[in-house]
Amino acid sequence: MKFSPALVSGRLVRRYKRFLADVILDSGEAITCAVPNTGSMMGLTDPDSRVWLSTSDNPKRKYRHTLEIVEADGGLVGVNTGLPNKLAEEAIRAGMIGDLADYADLKREQKYGQKSRIDILLGDPEKGLAYVEVKNVHFMRTPGLAEFPDTVTDRGARHLDEMADMVRAGHRAVMVYVVQRGDCETFSLCHDMDPAYCAAFDRATACGVEAFAVQCQISPEEITPVRTIRILE
Structure with missing residues (x-):
């Protein structure tokens, strides 16, 4: 971008x-x-x-x-939380996130759950629906480790529970954490900042919600998704 x-x-x-x-x-x-x-x-x-x-x-x-x-x-960090949806779409279309590029249709900001909107809704005649929730990540305390969240996010926890509901309904659900910094090799949830969010993440993944972390390269000219990085348990 x-x-x-x-x-x-x-x-x-x-x-x-x-x-x-x-x-x-x-x-x-x-x-x-x-x-x-x-x-x-x-x-x-x-x-x-x-x-x-x-x-x-x-x-x-x-x-x-x-x-x-x-x-x-010593590096550049993207802080605009309005950009990750576009960056996630770029990563999907580039084939960086599992097989999400194989879906025929991609729509943004679709209503679902309890008065919520899913960031990206993928659809395909054979694969069905995949609900993709996107989060911005810019927090780093340990060199090389990106963390989320950096504050309590009740809304984020609710979204995880709603994603689990989509899996129970027979659909696919995927969390995408967009890391807007190029100095992180791994990603982890920040348990000390928001244990409730982390508990919701555990419930969601136990139900079948998938999770990916996408690293971006940042410059004053552009922000570009470049690869997925490992999520630590």
């Missing part, structure tokens, strides 16, 4: 109210930008961190800029 128009860069002043950040652009201009991330972004909000932002000319937007990438741990 290429960024167009090109991202602009600057230095982070602070993140606050969860969805806002103050940034000094390289031009010297001080701006407030949108932060499309509901997580804690632990380790990614240090003052003076180098950041990259997309720019919108939509006059209806309150904030023209959106935080996309943060430099941390």
Whole structure:
């Protein structure tokens, strides 16, 4: 996924109210930008961190800029949780995630479960339906190990239970964790941050829900899914 128009860069002043950040652009201009991330972004909000932002000319937007990438741990990390669905679709179509590329149809944001929407719904006359739930991953405490979640996510746990319901109904269900950083070789659930989510994951996988983690390469020009990485138990 290429960024167009090109991202602009600057230095982070602070993140606050969860969805806002103050940034000094390289031009010297001080701006407030949108932060499309509901997580804690632990380790990614240090003052003076180098950041990259997309720019919108939509006059209806309150904030023209959106935080996309943060430099941390010597590399670049994608923080926009609105991008992983597109990245997961790219990975599926490229044949990176099991046999998901073999399904005939791919639809985004389809209603299912209890007032929920599945990120990607795959359909095929022979294979049937496959429900694909996508999560963004950018948390790393141990070098090389990506973790999810970085905060409590009741919604995420509910989605896992609804995915298990789809398996019980005779369909296929797949969790895809999109790791928006190129410095992680493995992926693990973060038990100390949200034990309830991890318990829901165990229930779901015991029921037959599959799970994959997809690593991305990040640059100010593009974010590209490159391979699946091992999920640790």
